[in-house]
Amino acid sequence: MARPDLTARLLAQRALRDAQGRRRTRRTVDRRDGVRLEVDGRWLTGFCSNDYLGLAQQFGVVNALQDAAAREGVGSGASHLVCGHHALHEALERDVADWLGYPRALLFGSGFAANLAVQQALLSEENDVCVQDKLNHASLIDATRLAGARLRRYPHLDSEGALRQLKHAPEGAAMLATDGVFSMDGDVAPLRALSLVARLQQALLYVDDAHGVGVVGKCGRGSVAAAGLGVAEVPLQLVTLGKALGGHGALVLGSEDLIAHLAETARPYIYTTAVPPPLAASALEAVRLARRDHWRREKLVELIGLFRSGARAHGLPLMASDTPIQPLLCGSDADAMALSQALEQAGWLVGAIRPPTVPDGKARLRVTLSALHTPEQVRGLVDAIASARDRLAATATALPSPPPLPVSA
Incomplete structure (x- = not known):
């Protein structure tokens, strides 16, 4: 059997991108x-x-990182469940949960890893399904595929479409996932309508608010709070530190039981080195400024x-x-x-x-x-x-x- 030559394949794919004007280059x-x-x-x-x-170079944020690096060194040294969970990580999780009104938060190295962790840890059975907005971020879509769950998508911002997809989904566990603020269109999901759909269909509503927290709503608490919703209606939401907060990493917020389950079972959390403590220190200062300024x-x-x-x-x-x-x-x-x-x-x-x-x-x-x-x-x-x-x-x-x-x- 003659196998495809992978180098020839990628060169053909690159030539197609060139012909379409879709080659991506780093600057x-x-x-x-x-x-x-x-x-x-x-x-x-x-x-x-x-x-x-404008927090990425703010002097207080930079000073917090430098001071923590001088005291604690650069890396965390291990995963959170071995010996890498630092007091600065704990403080960051506590402060963000307090800011957004959630019982508990869990720190990840990136939003991509966090979205994968949520779906792998919760959608583990054969008939489990994740229903998503058609314009959701790639990390949400890829997470469903990598988790092995069934992926169903509805037209952008169409809560009735979400309802139809859930009604016709298999009778396994269901998650309804959406961006809060959509990264390419800049519009906001109809979260109140989606929360009603999730409740009617016994689905867990998960909101990736990477581009909302810090910017949208009173005190920058994001699109979930701006919609008048909380942990009862949105049991899980994601916050990234690399957008409005100017740093790196992400947190998933939710109930005590859900976050404890993620910390105990989510592979992208268990099997990776914890975020460097100096980055957590800078994020703590960024959160303080985002709440105050x-x-x-x-x-x-x-x-x-x-x-x-x-x-x-x-x-x-x-x-x-x-x-x-x-x-x-x-x-x-x-x-x-x-x-x-x-x-x-x-x-x-x-x-x-x-x-x-x-x-x-x-x-x-x-x-x-x-x-x-x-x-x-x-x-x-x-x-x-x-x-x-x-x-x-x-x-x-x-x-x-x-x-x-x-x-x-």
Whole structure:
């Protein structure tokens, strides 16, 4: 039997990505100063970071990390259940649970690992099912597949679609999983309607609020709290430390019984080295600032309004988002890439998002705002996008038309 050559296969796949304009390349950031980044020897103003509250370089957060590293060293040395669980981990779990009004929290190295842990630990039987929004983050979708559960998806934001999927699911345990704030569209899940669906269908509602906590709702408590829900309606939710909190890692929050079960059985928790204690120390300070500094969210609201009003004035294609994630639809992959490259030449760094991250025909610029941006920078970006769009449109119009196709007999 002749087996496929894996190198030949990957080269063919790469050639296809090239033909589609979907090759992904890393950009090296040499230095960072707030929203300014030095890339390839040029300083650019960035609008593509998830550092929504501007905490990644905040001096108190950085000092907390440095002080903890000087006292405790760099690594944790072991997994949590061996000897890697530090008092700083314990304090971080306790403070985040208190902030969001949950009985207990569990710290993971990443949101991807946390989503896998939840589903592997809870959806363990043959007929178990996870029903998900079609635009959920890849980590939620991959977690269901890796857990071996049945995956059913409903149209974006369609709570009635979620109900239909649960009604027709096998009679095993059921989880209804959704992003709180959707990372590519910036809109918010209908959590109150989904909580009712979950209750009617005896499903556990799990909310990945990676892009909501710190930004949405009173005191930044996220989309679950903003919807007036708590642990009774949303027994589990995920919080990442690498978005609005500016650090690294994630926590799953829930009831005592659910979190204890994860700590005792979840493979991505048991079989990995614990997060370095200095990162937990910096996250503790970031949480304190996120709870205290209401001006950061107020500034974001101001900048979001400024961006959207300016985009409307220029006729830019806005999507329905009131969060710091402000996508501008471009349509084709080539148009999104061309616009992103034109902006970079003018001094702005904005990511072009293409399939498979978003659906075919929905390529976009993903503009993200930070409390560190100034109104002048936001106005400058909007003007630059409009100007680049107009130049590209004029160039396309000036190109000669292709010759007509011959008429067949």
